[in-house]
Amino acid sequence: MVYQLAAEAAVDQDLASLSDHLIIAMIVAYAAALFLFALEAAYGRRTALKNNRLVPLAAGAPGAAAPAAVGGSSTVDLDADPPSGASGGDGLEVSVRDSEPRASASRSVLGTVALVVSVAGFLLNLGQIVTRGLAADRWPWGNMFEFVVAICLCAVAAFLYAAFRYQARYLGTFVLLPVVLLLGIAARWLYSEAGPLVPALHSYWIAIHVSAAIVATGAFMVSGAAAITYLVAHRTEVKRAAGERVAGIAAKLPSPELLDRVSHRFVVIAFPLWTFAIIAGAVWADEAWGRFWGWDPKEVWSFITWVVYAAYLHSRATAGWKGTRSAWIGVIGFACLMFNFFGVNYMFSGLHSYA
Template identity: 75%
Template sequence: MVHVLAAETAIDQQMASVSDTLIIAMIFAYAIAMFLFAIEAAYGRREALKGGGLVMAGAGATVGAGAGPGGGTDDIKVNLRTEEPEAKASRHVLGSVALGVTVVGFLLNVAQIATRGLAADRWPWGNMFEFVVAICMCSVAAFLFAAIRYKARYLGTFVLVPVLLLLGVAAKWLYSEAGPVVPALDSYWIAIHVSAAILATGAFMVSGSAAITYLVARRTEFKRAIGERVSGIAAKLPSAELLDRISHRFIVLGFPLWTFGVIAGAIWADEAWGRFWGWDPKEVWSFITWVVYAAYLHARATAGWRGNKATWIGLIGFACLLFNFFGVNYLFSGLHSYA
């Protein structure tokens, strides 16, 4: 009791107020960026495709496992953007501004987390609200990396929509004032286990966004192949092959982090509760998520699965991740009910 009271009196209310203000500012910045990305996606021009021509999907094409929308392997002609490897998105001014505003939002996100930690004098991911905000920060960081490294600005809308939804849920329903953590989280392991989970989730968020975009692009290529007219945002997406690669690379990035997080969590559980594994719902679904992503990587490495088949496995893993995050916390009771 003395320890808890001491922690409560140590709260810097002024810093906590700054942190709360930054939440509104970063949501506003992300919303503007999402709006600008959406405009660029809908109206921005694309450069002419080089090395045009049609290739035979199912006859050595690497656009994905199956030319049809259902993942079959029929030999049909599919338009491929053969530019290497970024599909050459146009330098539309709105996209550049959107990227800049996203950077501003990201910096506000970092500042919000930092001021929250300083206000409470602890690691700032000790409850669901803080965890969501940290996940959004890592998701945006992963997107910015993809935008710079792979010229993947077209993922901006697909990433920022779930980020804004999560932040809205966090601000409306998950918010809690800066304060001490529950005793079980008062450990240096929170900086190890939870940080790994946050970083992995950020990578998986971008992978999931790229996978969903892949399905849209795959369907678009199929429509073009059968002579249907395609317009709107779908017409301006890059090749499905590129989106498949981006999704895969972020799973490759997130999987070892998730693996480390699961192992670190088991070690922490042994220290806190005297056992490595106790069939707690959060433990079970964390492991299920790990198994699905492991199956995804195994299928790509051994069976050579690409495109639709691999994408659906990755999306199942992403669904397990989201259920582990939201569903487990509110549908089951367990030792992780606070996290």
């Protein structure tokens, strides 16, 4: 019996060691993919994207090509500054769409390699989480380190979905940069050895409430990256409208309209999950603490984040706020999300202080 227990402990230790090695491997993979995506963004050829629901061909726009041409593997060089009749301000989006009938982004073979490396990093990330969970014999998100690693996994998963489904690999630099930074912070300052959960987390609700929050956060990260990229692209178009020449990565970003649609699409995906996470958390709180709501800092900031993203969706649906104004609301929502994640855990004490 003693021999069997010792053997099981050794197996657990082996899995924990494997999990720790996978942390380094996935950081290296993500960093390499980030570097390759940055090279593609800076030196790739601006190429027309395929026509689909998210990337529509502007009907009747000057110089518009036939849908069949856009739907193929076009390698049209679009590096030259497009003509612009924009006058700046909120009306810029309409004129940008007229001056860029075909959505485009910087493309090169480096981006394809970066996408493959990103998939490899994702698999290493997934392997790290699985092996750590098996080593500790529990759900592997019981502390800040594990939560960061799981969020990065979901962020990369959302990015890969966007890259394959919406041709949005141009977001690779903007998504993987915070992923690499977060993983570096987690490995350097948040790391904790695999072990049992604190007593308060011994519940099946951790697999429901925390999982929903993690998946929603990953999707919100992609939305936030698209919103920030939108603001850069919008500023670029304003400069072009003023007759200034733009160079570097900013000159090869997709049109602001496309980035706005991508950002909105991922908020639509993440918001119901975040809503469910809050509701599930309230039910768990009632079971654990005898109340649904107690104004705990984590509860308050989760609700603030929900309100900001609800305002984002409401403003787009009712007031027609698209473009710059909605992008800023999305950025504020993402800032609230990150403060809820880091600031609340380290600046306030409460029932959710498991860091």
